[in-house]
Amino acid sequence: xxxxxxxxxxxxxxxxxxxxxxxxxxxxxxxxxxxxxxxxxxxxxxxxxxxxxxxxxxxxxxxxxxxxxxxxxxxxxxxxxxxxxxxxxxxxxxxxxxxxxxxxxxxxxxxxxxxxxxxxxxxxxxxxxxxxxxxxxxxxxxxxxxxxxxxxxxxxxxxxxxxxxxxxxxxxxxxxxxxxxxxxxxxxxxxxxxxxxxxxxxxxxxxxxxxxxxxxxxxxxxxxxxxxxxxxxxxxxxxxxxxxxxxxxxxxxxxxxxxxxxxxxxxxxxxxxxxxxxxxxxxxxxxxxxxxxxxxxxxxxxxxxxxxxxxxxxxxxxxxxxxxxxxxxxxxxx
Numbered sequence: 001x002x003x004x005x006x007x008x009x010x011x012x013x014x015x016x017x018x019x020x021x022x023x024x025x026x027x028x029x030x031x032x033x034x035x036x037x038x039x040x041x042x043x044x045x046x047x048x049x050x051x052x053x054x055x056x057x058x059x060x061x062x063x064x065x066x067x068x069x070x071x072x073x074x075x076x077x078x079x080x081x082x083x084x085x086x087x088x089x090x091x092x093x094x095x096x097x098x099x100x101x102x103x104x105x106x107x108x109x110x111x112x113x114x115x116x117x118x119x120x121x122x123x124x125x126x127x128x129x130x131x132x133x134x135x136x137x138x139x140x141x142x143x144x145x146x147x148x149x150x151x152x153x154x155x156x157x158x159x160x161x162x163x164x165x166x167x168x169x170x171x172x173x174x175x176x177x178x179x180x181x182x183x184x185x186x187x188x189x190x191x192x193x194x195x196x197x198x199x200x201x202x203x204x205x206x207x208x209x210x211x212x213x214x215x216x217x218x219x220x221x222x223x224x225x226x227x228x229x230x231x232x233x234x235x236x237x238x239x240x241x242x243x244x245x246x247x248x249x250x251x252x253x254x255x256x257x258x259x260x261x262x263x264x265x266x267x268x269x270x271x272x273x274x275x276x277x278x279x280x281x282x283x284x285x286x287x288x289x290x291x292x293x294x295x296x297x298x299x300x301x302x303x304x305x306x307x308x309x310x311x312x313x314x315x316x317x318x319x320x321x322x323x324x325x326x327x328x329x330x331x332x333x334x
Contacts, residue, residue, distance in 0.1 A: 001074045001315070002066075004059070004098065005308030008051045008091030009083025009111050010137070011035075011042045015058040016304035017066035017073075021117075021312030022124050025066035027305040028058045037177050041167065048086035055094050062304075070102055077107040077311025079114055080321075081328035082138065088327035096323055107311040108321045111302075112139050112333050113151070115268040117310035118299040126293050130262050133253045134333075135277075136269035137163030137178070140249075141333060142207050142256055145266075148313035151334050154256050155207025162245055163271045165211040165218075169241055172222040173234050183238045184274050192243035192276075194236025195221055199247050207252050214244055242276040250280045257290050266293040273300040 002025075007014040016027040032050050036042045063070060078095035080088060099106040116132050128148055134141045140157040160168075163180060170179020175186065197217050200210040218241055225232035257265050265285055271277065272294055285292040299306065314320075 014304035018308030051090035081331035114306040118306040130264035132266040135271035159212035187238040190235030190239035192239040197244040
């Protein structure tokens with residue numbers, strides 16, 4: 001089954017062609033990072049306009065580079081939630097138009113489900129059930145993946161996502177947007193015990209997380225040094241931050257893995273590219289004996305291949321939509 005898939009929930013426009021939920025024929029991505037860098041974050045209006053400008057061209061290129069014709073396609077999948085509402089609407093409206101013009105089924109895909117499905121592309125042997133930590137700029141979730149389309153949230157952040165914590169901290173450290181990769185690089189030059197940072201525990205659910213206080217602590221340290229004239233150890237603060245984020249994610253994930261007993265732990269989303277988090281998960285799974293699945297860097301960020309992959313399983317489950325499909329800024333994963 002060949003699926004044309006569309007992703008436009010934030011600042012990447014992407015169109016892919018995938019086959020049977022595991023094989024990627026092509027994945028075209030246009031990044032807007034340079035457009036937003038001067039503002040230190042994504043500007044929703046600029047993101048939406050950029051999606052409009054490039055999405056048709058990307059679709060044409062994706063079909064051409066996949067070596068197929070429009071008549072060969074079997075369905076159109078699109079990420080319809082969650083995300084920046086204007087940006088999501090561009091992708092949804094394009095996908096609805098394509099599905100209508102080509103007389104193909106339209107498959108709505110939750111963006112975070114797509115990130116989880118990136119592991120199916122990287123690891124063809126991976127099948128549910130397994131535990132997945134989904135970590136990105138907008139989401140931080142511990143998910144019990146019981147089946148391809150049956151998922152249960154075990155825990156989540158109560159406030160900021162882990163990726164947002166990295167982006168906001170990068171700004172006060174004078175690093176460019178997006179902040180995850182620059183913080184990761186800077187952290188390798190510093191001591192991870194240089195600054196004492198909080199590891200919050202919130203509420204009764206041991207799997208819930210919080211990153212707002214951690215972000216604030218980093219900002220306060222930077223501002224204190226600026227106001228008192230004390231030299232800020234930027235590398236040390238970056239390393240301490242990466243350690244604190246990892247300390248919030250890895251132990252909770254491994255505790256959930258023990259509870260579920262699947263023997264399989266997956267990590268997904270843009271923050272999964274962080275080298276400290278990847279290393280800590282590798283060490284933890286070696287100790288526990290769980291199999292670890294972390295996608296390669298190219299599949300950690302937003303892409304359309306993951307939407308096409310999850311779209312295949314959504315289609316098999318009978319999850320299709322009509323021309324009344326809408327876009328949503330927020331939507332529960334399960």
